[in-house]
Amino acid sequence: MTEVEASVHVSDDAVAPETGSPKSAFLGVSVSALLAACGGGGGSDPSAASQTTPATTTSSAPQPRFKYVAAGTDNEAARFLLQAQFSATDADISAVRSAGFEAWLQKQLALPIGTTGWQWLDAKGYGDVLSPSNYYDTAVPADYMAWSQLMISSDVVRKRMALALSEFFVVSSYGLDIEWRSHAMAHYWDTLNTHAFGNYRDALEAITLNVAMGFYLNTRGNKKADSRGSQPDENYAREVMQLFSVGLVLLNLDGTPKLANGVTTDTYTSSDVSNLAQVFTGYDIDGTQRVETTIAQSGGGTRKVGNTAYTRLPMLQVGNNHSFLAANFLGASVPANATAKDALKIALDTLFNHPNTAPFFCKQMIQRLVTSNPTPAYVGRVAAVFVDNGKGVRGDLAAVWMAILLDDEARGPEGLTQPEFGKLREPMVRFVQWVRTFGGASATNAWRINDLSNAATSLGQSPLRSPSVFNFFRPGYVPAATTLSAGAVAPEFQLVNESSVGGYLNFMMSVIGSGLNSGDIRAAYTAELALVTDAQTLVQRLNTVLCAGQISAATQTLVVGALNATPVTTASTLAVKNNRVYAAVLMVMACSEYLIQK
Amino acid sequence: MHLLQPDLHTRRAFLRRSGQLAMTGAALPLALNLAAMGEAAAFNAPGGDYKALVCVFLYGGNDYANTVVTYDNASYDQYSAIRGGGAGRTAGGIALAQSDLTATLLNPALAPVDGMGVSRQFALHPSMTDLASLFNAGKAGVQLNVGPLVGPLTRVQYNSTDRVNNPRPPQLFSHNDQQSIWQSSSGEGSKVGWGGHIGDLAIQNSLNTQSIFTCMSVTGNAVFLSGDTALQYQLSTSGAIKITPATSVNVFGSSAVRSAISNLIQQSSAHKLESAYNVITQRAMLAEASVTSALTAAPPTTVFPTDGLGPQLKMVARLIKGRAALGARRQVYLVSIGGFDLHDNLIRDHGGLLAKVSAGLKAFYDATVEMGVANQVTAFTASDFGRTLASNGDGSDHGWGSHQFVVGGAVKGQAFYGTPPPISVSDTKDSLGNYGPANQWHVGQGRLLPSTSVDQYAATLARWFGVADTELIDILPNSVRFGGAGYPLNLGFML
Secondary structure: OOOOOOOOOOOOOOOOOOOOOHHHHHOOOOHHHHHHHHHHHOOOOHHHHHHOOOOOOOOOOOOOOOOOOOOOOHHHHHHHHHHHOOOOOHHHHHHHHHHOHHHHHHHHHHOOOOOOHHHHHHHOOOOOOOOOOOHHHOOHHHHHHHHHHHHHOOOHHHHHHHHHHHOOOOOOHHHOOOOOHHHHHHHHHHHHHHHOOOEHHHHHHHHHOOHHHHHHOOOOOOOOOOOOOOOOOOHHHHHHHHOOOOOOEOEOOOOOEOEEOOEEOEOOOHHHHHHHHHHOOOEEOOOOOOOOEEEEOOOOOEEEEOOHHHHHOOOEEOOOOOOOOOEEEOOEEEOOOOOHHHHHHHHHHHHHHOOOHHHHHHHHHHHHHOOOOOOHHHHHHHHHHHHOOOOOOOOEHHHHHHHHHHOHHHHOHHHHHOOOOOEEOOHHHHHHHHHHHOOOEEOOOOOOOOOOOOOOOOOOOOOOOOOOOOOOOOOOOOOOOOOOOOOOOOHHHHHOOOOHHHHHHHHHHHHHHHOEOOOOEEOOOHHHHHOOOOHHHHHHHHHHHHHOOOOOHHHHHHHHHHHHOOOOOOOOOHHHHHHHHHHHHHHHHHOHHHHEEO | OOOOOHHHHHHHHHHHHOOOHHHOOOOOOHHHHHHHOOHHHOOOOOOOOOEEEEEEEEOOOOOHHHOEEEOOHHHHHHHHHHHOOEHHHEOEOOEOOHHHHHHHEOOOOOOOEOOOOOEOOEEEOOOOHHHHHHHHOOOEEEEEEEEOOOOOOOHHHHHOOOOOOOOOOOOOOOHHHHHHHHHHOOOOOOOOOHHHHHHHHHHHOOOOOOHHHOEEEOOOOOHHHOOOOOOOEEOEOOEOOOOHHHHOOOEOOEHHHHHHHHHHOOOOOOOHHHHHHHHHHHHHHHHHHHHHHHOOOOOOOOOOOOOOOHHHHHHHHHHHHOHHHHOOOEEEEEEEEOOOOOOOOHHHHHHHHHHHHHHHHHHHHHHHHHOOOHHHEEEEEEEOOOEOOOOOOOOOOEOOOEEEEEEOOOEOOOEEEOOOOOOOOOOOEOOOOOEOHHHOOEOOOOOEOOOEEHHHHHHHHHHHHOOOHHHHHHHOHHHHHOOOOOOOOOOOOEO
């Protein structure tokens, strides 16, 4: 009996829920088409028609037509889950199979934000100004915070999307040397979470006025031109266009570049950058809640340290540093003497409404979640939802995630046999998956996972630790040693070299068996240990939960054969049983069929 | 896509990989035909000699104006006025104090003369004492105002909307594209760099017994070292990473598991991404033992800094020391240091970065002397771009042309190459619409319009490395646009 999902998602834009006919609300497809489509799921579900419930309305009517609406097998459910979040537990698989993709996703979109990064830091005492650890001067708590947010939050789809957003609106702990930088990073992370299911326009404004971003890209303290010839800092103006909204070249809605005689057209000029830079002048931190504590210094003397408050207050105009010159960029005009607030609105509205923004943003989000080389048609479908979510709203991020994950190209079986479909799982996502899949826990609940960026000696990537505002990898990266067709890209491969392939395997070998932090963080492997005497079943399970059944029969045979070289029975010692589980997990997580997510 | 002849490399690469080179006919460019016929071993590598190029990439776009600082009074005063210097030639804004520059004053054999006939003086940033010493000892040179160009370009041409007749590199001022263009003449997504192309020629001329060790990076992935056959081999500052689960005796108590893992991580696949991943692992497995063995020799005794470029350059030095074990006679290396994108805190942060560059280059040079290969190893710097001369208050913004260093025993040091740019942020033109000589060499806010192209810079280094003139078009297709008056292909900084 299919469970019917009755909750209603209310977006930030507070649209009234529809109570129209089930089919139009759900998919706008005929019942017969629905029944026929179920076969595409690899196992028809005759009750699929009953999934068209009146309540699954929300901001999604009329949605694009989706052929694949339900998971007919555990692997299909797992495939969906591994795109939507980090792991596919038994409970998740069961829930997806019961509810169908859309209903399950709607439920996740409706979940409130869990513990915020800020709350977590404070609860753990990382906001204590008097601590001899000088937490105000270190980004290490931000690492702890980021890893624990990804690993233990219950609003896990929101976390997955916030992580994707953190690779678009990039701020990195490597770029901040400010007082209370960990709290600043936490608030930046929380901001992404707050808006992850909201509207892109709100996200853009919140990020623009965010303190961490203000320090990272120099909006904070940016001043108008002075009489000596000093000019406004152009960093944010350039990067907000190049990376956070419109990109470098004019695009069609399907993400392909607009060509004139085979040549692309630049989206903006140097003049646009200089003009836009005027808009971002005059901002500084809001110091109205500053409370100082005098801290004795070890070398003698004292230092006045402020409190964390400023890092989560939006930047505002301070002093007389705003440029009131007229500014013209991207066809928009900020009149002379416009207020900073009005100028900002014009600027951000212009970026938001630019025809490039939908495809530029959507294509990269598809690349983060599903595949490095989406067809232009797929990009176009998702971009169209960004443009209009079906209720006349532009920039509805919840609708965009739905459009990405429910699209035929993501759900359909074709991708599973195409030699270029899919993407390399990012190292940090693999590690979070391991923790969540195998019952990882921190015995002390401290979750002190450090910066794991070192590719030679560690995992090779760490959340919120991009090397630059250009993220860990470029959307257009093409690995050198590849047979990819012309124009195809593989962004995550920018992390792959002869050091990192080894670093990852060495790291996983260590943590799979011994955990992290002298075993404080370990996996339980409860379900795996229950299957340990049957190598075949064990490997099948791992195949499903780790990579949705994408490991070939031949590879499974190889793995099972290696496991069976050491017999394991119910009488075997726990050490022997553990070894088999560890070996199985490592072998699966080592093979390229796992590493490439399809 | 290359700036010129976009199909050339794809086609040549295809032919090489298909092994059809011997069968090719007159349809190919002359240079390729000569190589195909093994014509007099065009590559210059007299019996048994060794050479290495080391690219030191400064990521973020290094502020040229506070690196190679104009020092003579007249030009210093202009610099100071633009950058907010204090009265009496003191520090202020983002201008350095003239008196702080005395210790790093460069003393060339011949003073550089700018485009207006004025003899100029330069000093390095105060933190670069070692590099200034190397310059004055004749072991380092400065290439002035170099940057990517499609062809010779004036400021008027830059302003023109006719991009067909006045082409410029795409996406100027964009970090990732300019990094890629410096390294490969093509924007983001480029697959082949000129360092890799140089490596291709070394491989083609059978100069290295193991081609995998031709192009080696001790930093992250970059296109510079990717060629058609040469691929970047990357290793860490502590050497090649041994993959424990594939090489230890037992893994979780089982040799069968270890054997399976070794198998799994190298197996081929019909899926392009799976295959691409495992190819890299194969290379890692193949190379590790050789590299580890080559590194067992005692490292040079020269002390390297433990931060910045030190660890990377120390590893390069150790690899050069182990070149016989690697079977290498011609190598191209890449190291890097980031953090140069100083839109703010230029004064606070720039010195520390430049100190690392100076100390790293000095230690590396000393190590090559110690190893007896000083004349055979040339290091050169590169960066995304220079920056504005104008200030934004406490930093500078993205620019274009910049000043770079070449260091080594084979460098004709104690000299400047190229033309010192005038110190100007002015855009004024005369009544005929021409820029005065003082304003011709920047494109606004003192962003330098390069008077030397990366192609010329690369060609000069390549020629020293052994690349024949006829082969230059293979590695730098765009170099055909240069060679005329004012843009010589041989800049002359190598002995």
